[in-house]
Amino acid sequence: MSAAALSPAPAAPTRRDATARTARRYGTFALRRTGQALLVVLLAYVLVFLVLAAIPGDPISAQLENPQAGYTEEEKAQIRAFHGLDRPVLIQLLLALSQAVTGQLGTSLATSQPVTAMLAAAIPSTLALALTALLLALAIAAVLGLASRLLPTGRAGALIRSLPAVFLSTPNFLIGLVLIQVLAVQAGLFSIVEPESIGATLAAALTLAIPVSAQIAQVFITALDEAAGQDFAEVALARGLPPAQVVLRHLLRPSLLPTVTIVGLVLGEVLGGSLITEAIFGRAGVGTLVQKAVAAQDVPVLLAAVVLSALVFVLVNLVIDLFYPLLDPRLRGTEETR
């Protein structure tokens, strides 16, 4: 017993040391991951620039070469020089990069507006849509997942488990059209002529969220099932913990690891899906911007949009990466203390 009385005193500082060491390690880990994330965005920029440069044709050339426009050779050269098109691709890339770093993304070839201004006008609408959709998707997936475990097995449980497949196999535009028909036209809950209103945004977000939530819910339910089959779940139950508490205290956290991973992956779905959803609901967001830029071969806008989505992707996955060690202590890389 004397050993027991003595041990806490010397043990305490070593524990603090260990905690400090863990925190330091987490710091270097976070820095390294952030650096990698920035590198990915840079590479995405370069790659997209080169690919777009390799594709023949751009609106300027099309306009200049149009015989009806009647530009003189001198004027053509001036216009090209203004857009920097007369220099080698690599120099163009370096120039564009140095400007991009300072936040200047160039001028649209189609509208002659600064790309940053165009993006700034489009982003709020898309951000509202995508964020709301993501939150809705997470909420739906959480409800489905927990219900699959907490409801007594039987018909209700089977119904819950079949919902994700139904959600997933319903096309995005169909959900959107049905929602517009039912909520806007029949129930009059929102007006379709005001696409940025709260009601319309919610309806659009729900359209986007349903198929996305299905993918998250499928992974979440599977992860919960797997955790429920682990020894520790059975042992906690045998210790007398009520089944619902076993789910909330023991199954939830281990199941979040794969679920968080899939959230990062389906983000592409949210971004891609926003294009269709914006079209259905008549919203003027990044999706619409990209659509027009593609039609007009508007390279600076496309470049900015692609880099923007790469940035969002990388950021979200960075957050998720930084999240893992918080969820699972085994990923914190502490030393063994046995």
Added chain:
Amino acid sequence: MSSTSTSETRTPDGGSAPNAPLLQVENLHVAYGATEVVHGVSFAVGAGRSLALIGESGSGKSTIARAVLRLLGTKDAPVTGTIRVQGRDVSALREREFLPLRGRVLGLVPQDPGASLNPVRSIGAQALEAAALVPGAHRREEREALVTRALERVGLPETERILAAFPHQLSGGQLQRVLIALALLPGPRLLVADEPTSALDATVQKQILDLLDELRAELGIGILLITHDLSLAAARADEVVVLQDGRVQEAGPTASVFAAPRSPYTRALQADVPGLHPDRFAPQREERDVRRPLTGAASQVVASQITRTFRTRDREVQALKGVSFEIPRGRTHALVGESGSGKSTAARALLGLEQLDAGQLTVGGRAVDPSDRAGLRELRRELQLVHQNPFTSLDPRWSVERIVAEGLNAYRVGDRRERAERTAWALEAVQLPEELHRRRPGVLSGGQRQRVAIARALALRPEVLVLDEPTSALDVTVQAGILEVLASLQAELGLTYLFISHDLGVVRQFADTLTVLRGGEVVESGTVAEVFAAPREEYTRRLLASIPAREGAEVPA
């Protein structure tokens, strides 16, 4: 803990136990879907008594334990029969009514401590959660005091460190102590111990079983011990129930069941317990000694002063510190030790999978050099591995024949016909029924799988087999069959074995010489006969003492 008064008249065989049985199971049937796996099993456990359910995998022993604790989904696995706890029939109770019994009257000590605590939550969080279930423990300080007391009781005095730790930071023995402490918190009357030590090292095994014995004596807790290990049951249980395929083969006081087993199954089971029958493979080994006497030629395998250090960013672990051993051609050498002793690293080094820091390994006079790829390829023709876990070491999509022929194909041995002949020969050598040769591993039992793994190793006709705990995942009867095949093959083919094991009972039966390792160092080495008769080191004595076989329980079958 106030136990409800129990009427002793309700229990028919209450006479054998001092009190009314804590747990009485009568005519228990359990089915998985349409298949009934437990057919009318009855037994009773009294306060302060221990009863062992003995059986091999598939005997239904774990199913019975789960039925008692109601851990089987009632829909998936209907349970019929009567289960009485402290005289009260609980079989008809609804889920909600049964909940107060869980933990508080019936506790569980699980099989695999490494998997039985939530890996993402600290021990402290889980312990406090368990303490919150104790009636009357409302305040946090009360709960903390309960937890501390329970941890100290099970022999974990450094409570603060333990509580701050996560499960992956503790050893298996520490985790099992934590789990026992958590089970003890609400003051259960009966502990169901489901193979509580099968995942632990031998010396730790003994400590955990001693702890359970103490708790039984001190707190009057009844213990329902589920085990496949006959010798463990013989040493630890007052009464035993021998199960086979969900039926009771034999039941009664331990001493009388082991002194005079009535059923042929119990006799067979007992005959296969390594600890009870050191001379089990003597006939095969005598035949070997006659056919292939020791020549005194150079040893087939020589390890001299091998050293291997693993380094991570902030520490070093010396897995091997100057370990030496030799194996004469056609003999068996055992590397014995607990987890972390370096025995697996030594085996990996012999296979050329570890770069040694110092020392040398030779096989058949040729040095093992991991940097020499061509040499390694030649070496592996002579040196094959039989892996510990036959459930993961065979590709489930390949047929048995294809698995065995893999090495022959890789080394382009002979033509197609010759390879087919060799494959057939190897499968015959391990006595695998011919109708299984074209099947996939999925339909094979553990023992059959391990035979396939041995056949795969044999197909190239190697000189040396590295047997890495080849039977630790198998039941005793299956283990005996596998060891018999290996012993016969040695006599027939003159194979040299490096036998890695933590089970000294098996080592005594199977090996000629042994090296005891601890923390990467040789503790003791010599012939099996010498070391077992007169161990020189304290550590070896402790290992030997942990072979769970009881004096007087050795009865010729």
